[in-house]
Amino acid sequence: MRKLALTLRVKGHHFMKAAMLHSFDKPPQCEEFSNPVAAENELIIQVRAAALKPVDKQIASGSHYAGPPTLPCVCGIDGVGHLEDGTRVYFAGSRRPYGAMAQRTVVSRNRCFPLRDDIDDATAAALINPGISAWLSLRSRAKLIPGENVLVLGATGVTGKLALRIAKLLGAGRVVAAGRNQQVLNTLHESGADATICITQDDDELRESFLSEGGSSGFHVILDYLWGHPTEVLLNSLIQNEFVAVKSETRLVQAGESAGPTVALPAALLRSCALTILGTAGIPPRDVLVDAFEQVTSRAARGELRIDVERVPLTNVENAWQRQEPGRRLVLIP
Ligand SMILES: NC(=O)c1ccc[n+]([C@@H]2O[C@H](COP(=O)([O-])OP(=O)(O)OC[C@H]3O[C@@H](n4cnc5c(N)ncnc54)[C@H](OP(=O)(O)O)[C@@H]3O)[C@@H](O)[C@H]2O)c1
CATH class of the missing domain: 3.90.180.10 (Medium-chain alcohol dehydrogenases, catalytic domain)
Known part of the structure; x- marks a missing residue:
C-alpha cells in the first residue's frame, strides 16, 4: 500500500x-x-x-x-x-x-x-494567433491605406472574420467577404463586411461577382486564406483582355490554403495588370510582433475584436x- x-x-x-x-x-x-x-x-x-x-x-x-x-x-x-x-x-x-x-x-x-488581466484565458488563447496574423497581413504586409477596398477570401473562418473587422479598424473603405458557407456569409455584416460573394457559384458567375464587387478601382488589397481553385478564378478575373492604362494597383497577401496548396499563375495576369503577390512572410521582428500583440489584445479587451x-x-x-x-x-x- x-x-x-x-x-x-x-x-x-x-x-x-x-x-x-x-x-x-x-x-x-x-x-x-x-x-x-x-x-x-x-x-x-x-x-x-x-x-x-x-x-x-x-x-x-x-x-x-x-x-x-x-x-x-x-x-x-x-x-x-x-x-x-x-x-x-x-x-x-x-x-x-x-x-x-x-x-x-x-x-x-x-x-x-x-x-493584460481584462481578457480571459480561452479568449486570449483563441484570438491572439489569428488576430495578430490578420493585423500584420493588412498592416505590415499589405500596408493598407485608409479608404482602400479590401477583399477577404475565406472570410467565413475564424481568421477571415477577424480580418474583416481589423480591415475596418485600420480604416478600409469597402470590405468584401468571400466564402462558401452562405449561412455564415449572411451574418458577416456584423463583422464589418459591406458585401459578400459566395464562391460556390460557377466559375463565370464567380468571376463576374469579383469584377462587380471590386468596382471601377478594383480591390486594392486581397487577403487570401483559401488559395487553390477560388483564387485561380479571382486571378483570372484580374486579367485585362486589351491594352489598358493601369488605374490602380492590387496587393494580394497569401495567408492560408484552406482550398488548396497551389494555383496556376497565368503570365498574362502579371503583364496585364498591376498585381503584387505577397505572403505573410514568417515571424516578424519582435518589436513589430509586440506592437501587433498590444493592438490586438487591447482591442479585444475593448470588445472591438470578438x-x-x-x-x-x-x-x-x-x-x-x-x-x-x-x-x-x-x-x-x-
Ligand atoms: N499565416 C498565418 O499566420 C495564418 C494565421 C491564421 C490562419 N492561417 C491559415 O488560414 C486558413 C484559415 O484559417 P482559419 O483560422 O480561418 O480556419 P477555420 O476557422 O477552420 O476556417 C476555415 C475556413 O476555410 C474554409 N474552407 C475550408 N475548406 C475549404 C474549401 N475546400 N474551399 C473553400 N473554403 C474552404 C472554411 O469555409 P466554411 O466556413 O465553408 O467551412 C472556413 O472559411 C488556414 O489555412 C490557416 O492555416 C494562416
Whole structure:
C-alpha cells in the first residue's frame, strides 16, 4: 500500500497530461508525458488554455511547410498560462517534443508575452494567433491605406472574420467577404463586411461577382486564406483582355490554403495588370510582433475584436480534433 502511494506521488511529480501525437495520420490522445525541465533562458509554463487551429492540424499531419515534428510529441503551437512567478503570459513555440496542449510546457523566454488581466484565458488563447496574423497581413504586409477596398477570401473562418473587422479598424473603405458557407456569409455584416460573394457559384458567375464587387478601382488589397481553385478564378478575373492604362494597383497577401496548396499563375495576369503577390512572410521582428500583440489584445479587451470560443477539456482532445466548428475556435483546457 505504502509502495503504491509512493509510486503515485513520484508519478504525479514527474508526469503531466498532454495531447500526445504518435502518428501523422491519427489524432493525438490525452496521455501522460514527462514534465518539462527548463534550460537556460527558458521558462516553464502552467498552461491554462490552448486553441486548436488549422496550423496545429497541419503540423500534426506532417503537411506544414515548417516540416514534420519528430514523434512522439505534444501538439499545439501556442497558448496562455502562468509562469512560476505567477505572471500570466501568452506563449508560442514550445521546445519540442513539448507543446501547448498539455498541463505544462517549456518555452524560450523571448517567446513569452505578459498578458493584460481584462481578457480571459480561452479568449486570449483563441484570438491572439489569428488576430495578430490578420493585423500584420493588412498592416505590415499589405500596408493598407485608409479608404482602400479590401477583399477577404475565406472570410467565413475564424481568421477571415477577424480580418474583416481589423480591415475596418485600420480604416478600409469597402470590405468584401468571400466564402462558401452562405449561412455564415449572411451574418458577416456584423463583422464589418459591406458585401459578400459566395464562391460556390460557377466559375463565370464567380468571376463576374469579383469584377462587380471590386468596382471601377478594383480591390486594392486581397487577403487570401483559401488559395487553390477560388483564387485561380479571382486571378483570372484580374486579367485585362486589351491594352489598358493601369488605374490602380492590387496587393494580394497569401495567408492560408484552406482550398488548396497551389494555383496556376497565368503570365498574362502579371503583364496585364498591376498585381503584387505577397505572403505573410514568417515571424516578424519582435518589436513589430509586440506592437501587433498590444493592438490586438487591447482591442479585444475593448470588445472591438470578438471570437466565438468553445472550451473543451484536454482529456477530450481526440474527439475535438475531428470536429468541424465553422467560425468557432475550440480551446483545450488542461
Ligand atoms: N499565416 C498565418 O499566420 C495564418 C494565421 C491564421 C490562419 N492561417 C491559415 O488560414 C486558413 C484559415 O484559417 P482559419 O483560422 O480561418 O480556419 P477555420 O476557422 O477552420 O476556417 C476555415 C475556413 O476555410 C474554409 N474552407 C475550408 N475548406 C475549404 C474549401 N475546400 N474551399 C473553400 N473554403 C474552404 C472554411 O469555409 P466554411 O466556413 O465553408 O467551412 C472556413 O472559411 C488556414 O489555412 C490557416 O492555416 C494562416
